[in-house]
Amino acid sequence: MATVEIRNLVKQYPGAAKAAIPNANLTIDDQSFVVLVGPSGCGKSTLLRMIAGLEEISGGELLIDGQRMNDLSPKDRDIAMVFQNYALYPHMSVYENMAFGLKLRKFSKAEIDNRVRAAADILDMKELLDRKPKAMSGGQRQRVAIGRAIVREPKVFLFDEPLSNLDAKLRVQMRVEIKRLHQRLKATMVYVTHDQVEAMTMGDKIVVLKAGVIQQADSPMNLYNNPANLFVAGFIGSPSMNFGRGTLVAQDKTLRFVNSALDFQIPASLADTLVGQVGKEIIFGFRPESIYDICFPSGKTLTEPQRITIDVTEPIGSETFLYFSLQDQVCCMRTLSDSQYQPNQTIDVGFDTERLYFFDPQTEQRIG
Amino acid sequence: MKRLQFQKFIFYAVLLLMTTVYIGPFIYQFFISISQSKDVFGDPVKLLQPPNWTFQNYANVWVDLPFKQWLFNSLFITLVQTIMNVFFSALAGFVFARLTFPGRKFLFGLLISSLTVPVIILLVPKFIFMNNLRLVNTYAGLILPNLITITNIFLMKQFFETIPKDLEEAALIDGCSYFRIFWQIFLPVSTPALAAVAIYTFQGSWNEFLWPVTLAITSDKFTLPVGVGFLKNQFQSDWPLLMAGTLLITLPTLCIFLVFQRYFVQGVAASGGKE
Amino acid sequence: MPQPSTRQRDMITIAWLFLGFPLLLIGLFVFFPIGYSLFISFFDWNLVTNQRTFIGLANYTRLFSDSLFWKSTGNTILYTIGVVPIQTFLALFLAFVMNQKIRGRSFFRAAFYIPAITSSVVTSTLFIALFSKQGLINQLFGLENDWLTNPNTAMLTIMANNIWTTSGYFMVSFLAGLQSIPNSLYEAARIDGASTWQQFWKITVPMVRPVTYFVLVLGLIGCFQVFDQIFIMSAGGPVNSTTTLSYYVYVNGFKYFKLGYAAAAAIVLAVLIFSANQVQNRYFKPEVD
Structure with a gap:
């Protein structure tokens, strides 16, 4: 088992004006499950492929278990990878697909057989061993791809968006299965996805990337509760955080957030950190679940009532989302499913004072 | 509804007419080839009457002419060229599709641009070259220039490019060298493309006329097309014999086509490499 | 420019190994003839007597x-x-x-x-x-x-x-x-x-x-x-x-x-x-x- 260390890693494609990854630093602990997440083109796959050895490293160092890997070819890094399109050899049976890497490493026939059968057992696909990939469903193929990684018993498992070709139901099922596999194998796993729900549910640690830069690396709940900047705040959570621009105003020894739609007092706990921003423009963020209708008891300390007009209601069964506009910005509010809201209805709401987020519009960093 | 049926009728009438235009001549050819009388241009209806039929012309082609020798020459040359073309175009196609090395783009561009150069321009130099090597009127001279065809390299490259990159990377991680990726992964999944290249080459080599007619001087080195072209001048009045000979030449390509029809049509556009 | 990795070196070796013979053949029977054609078009060259005289553009005129x-x-x-x-x-x-x-x-x-x-x-x-x-x-x-x-x-x-x-x-x-x-x-x-x-x-x-x-x-x-x-x-x-x-x-x-x-x-x-x-x-x- 292994730790992976990334030190000042750079990826510069020849001829490209900007580095795809300017300078990445990250430590992946032994036996941890780390998810790299971000929108497409953020460099998450590039980073993974650099760990795998499929992309050249332009600068910095990659260490696995303290050993420098930069110049080793993929086969010498003791890693295994599961691809988005499964990448099964179409002319080989499931058994041969799994055995291929071991054969090339000159394992004995008996050992290969042991490992393949054990992996087939874990993944519950013993009866598929003689099949060709063509004769299998997407989910089965993905199992084989995972099996091919398992039999190698590598130091590090790499997953490159392995579930994005599966339908929604199967995706949830495989998610649980991979998670269980991690608990069982106790291996270091690095997992790339663009789906923040997948990231939240699977990772011990989530690394959020944007434009080749690591925005924040933390546990799922910390990311959710304490996003470091505007991007992470907006990216993590579904439906995503609502934002509105406004100004901080000092009034009667208190601070207020003011724009054309909102006007409320900032709680004392935040006022101290924000006092430097008085008179400046600021971005206010709140999650759909931290805004409450004042007509019902919420058990939270709320800000003063703000009046909003509901545009659209969206019942999804377990809950209902209300959409309304604040300064032309569509915002979302979560309510119980038995609430009887109607479009065009006007209601008074308050924000949970414990859950207010403020960002600097220039640096986009969180300031409170 | 009536109008629709009328449209359908017109459609099938056109289809039938086209079919007649395209295969009618071969049927005409067949009936001439089994005619007893050498006077085949009298009344075409006579050709269709069974009492006038005979297969003697085929026997004559086989026995009286150096047909067996030409058949051997054609088969030998075509087979060697087909096998080598499949092999070489797979190698070169793999390189151009999957490996990066300095000069790759330039080299490939050079190969492709040479496709517009007329073959006739190569004829004189190739002949002088063969003449200097004393290879005129030899099998080696007939075979060597067509062991590799640039279009085949192009076809294989196109096909290999449809094989997902993941497959190659999975193999790299599994521990394959590039040679092994080519041999154990790419070749086995490329049978449709290899078959297409083989079929195209077979057909091209089998039907090739310009080079053998230039290089083969004596009858014992003629290929079938050259031989039949030669017969045409010798036996212009013996149409049944001539038609029997030309029909025999057509048979191998026809059979291959009918058996492997799907490769012609799907051919290289096929997605055999995709899962 | 960083040193080419082993993977790149592998690629280059295999590329030339695979391309060698096909390129040789294409060179001999396609590219050499193209150049040679241009060359002999400036000569009066009779195959039978095998006499060769440089005559410039006379063939073209x-x-x-x-x-x-x-x-x-x-x-x-x-x-x-x-x-x-x-x-x-x-x-x-x-x-x-x-x-x-x-x-x-x-x-x-x-x-x-x-x-x-x-x-x-x-x-x-x-x-x-x-x-x-x-x-x-x-x-x-x-x-x-x-x-x-x-x-x-x-x-x-x-x-x-x-x-x-x-x-x-x-x-x-x-x-x-x-x-x-x-x-x-x-x-x-x-x-x-x-x-x-x-x-x-x-x-x-x-x-x-x-x-x-x-x-x-x-x-x-x-x-x-x-x-x-x-x-x-x-x-x-x-x-x-x-x-x-x-x-x-x-x-x-x-x-x-x-x-x-x-x-x-x-x-x-x-x-x-x-x-x-x-x-x-x-x-x-x-x-x-």
Whole structure:
């Protein structure tokens, strides 16, 4: 088992004006499950492929278990990878697909057989061993791809968006299965996805990337509760955080957030950190679940009532989302499913004072 | 509804007419080839009457002419060229599709641009070259220039490019060298493309006329097309014999086509490499 | 520039290992001959006496003052202009028909393709029979014309032969292109009220433009080089009405053994093809998105 260390890693494609990854630093602990997440083109796959050895490293160092890997070819890094399109050899049976890497490493026939059968057992696909990939469903193929990684018993498992070709139901099922596999194998796993729900549910640690830069690396709940900047705040959570621009105003020894739609007092706990921003423009963020209708008891300390007009209601069964506009910005509010809201209805709401987020519009960093 | 049926009728009438235009001549050819009388241009209806039929012309082609020798020459040359073309175009196609090395783009561009150069321009130099090597009127001279065809390299490259990159990377991680990726992964999944290249080459080599007619001087080195072209001048009045000979030449390509029809049509556009 | 990794070094080694022999062959039998052709076009070189004299551009000046050369050039261009548009349109039309829901599709497809896989020697011989004075064509249409010995119709007959053989070949190219057009486009057109014929002109033709371009380029290169059919069917006659440039090169090189002169004519043909391609690129090349 292994730790992976990334030190000042750079990826510069020849001829490209900007580095795809300017300078990445990250430590992946032994036996941890780390998810790299971000929108497409953020460099998450590039980073993974650099760990795998499929992309050249332009600068910095990659260490696995303290050993420098930069110049080793993929086969010498003791890693295994599961691809988005499964990448099964179409002319080989499931058994041969799994055995291929071991054969090339000159394992004995008996050992290969042991490992393949054990992996087939874990993944519950013993009866598929003689099949060709063509004769299998997407989910089965993905199992084989995972099996091919398992039999190698590598130091590090790499997953490159392995579930994005599966339908929604199967995706949830495989998610649980991979998670269980991690608990069982106790291996270091690095997992790339663009789906923040997948990231939240699977990772011990989530690394959020944007434009080749690591925005924040933390546990799922910390990311959710304490996003470091505007991007992470907006990216993590579904439906995503609502934002509105406004100004901080000092009034009667208190601070207020003011724009054309909102006007409320900032709680004392935040006022101290924000006092430097008085008179400046600021971005206010709140999650759909931290805004409450004042007509019902919420058990939270709320800000003063703000009046909003509901545009659209969206019942999804377990809950209902209300959409309304604040300064032309569509915002979302979560309510119980038995609430009887109607479009065009006007209601008074308050924000949970414990859950207010403020960002600097220039640096986009969180300031409170 | 009536109008629709009328449209359908017109459609099938056109289809039938086209079919007649395209295969009618071969049927005409067949009936001439089994005619007893050498006077085949009298009344075409006579050709269709069974009492006038005979297969003697085929026997004559086989026995009286150096047909067996030409058949051997054609088969030998075509087979060697087909096998080598499949092999070489797979190698070169793999390189151009999957490996990066300095000069790759330039080299490939050079190969492709040479496709517009007329073959006739190569004829004189190739002949002088063969003449200097004393290879005129030899099998080696007939075979060597067509062991590799640039279009085949192009076809294989196109096909290999449809094989997902993941497959190659999975193999790299599994521990394959590039040679092994080519041999154990790419070749086995490329049978449709290899078959297409083989079929195209077979057909091209089998039907090739310009080079053998230039290089083969004596009858014992003629290929079938050259031989039949030669017969045409010798036996212009013996149409049944001539038609029997030309029909025999057509048979191998026809059979291959009918058996492997799907490769012609799907051919290289096929997605055999995709899962 | 960082040091190439082992993986890159592997690639380079394998690349040259794989390419070595094919490139050698292509060099010997394609690139060397191209250069050598240019070289000998400056010589008076007789294959029989094997005498070689440098004569500069004399072969070219002689060529340009030979009326038969100009006639061959004219014949070649006429042939190309006659054949390419018809074969292209016919190929597209056949492909369109083949792409409809018809019974026995593979039979019809095979029927149209068979002339394309048949040796040019065979189809040419067959055409001599069909178009001879007492041949089937005259009998069917009640004509008395001896197509191949009549200077007015010899070229037409050879053009017909080429159209007949290549249209089925290019049909397959078009068929692949047609199959990549999503069916929903046709369904949308049908809902909009387009007839089959309108669908052909308004959807099929524009959608297969890249294939059309490819077929036009290949067709043009092929037509400019026509040789086999001329050799078998007419030997350039009657009264040189079917002498094309390729045939002209062949006759000068291998009948009169004027190698330098033949090479010069071949170079001119190459230039002609190259220029025609440039024109095509300029006016017909579909934009790549």
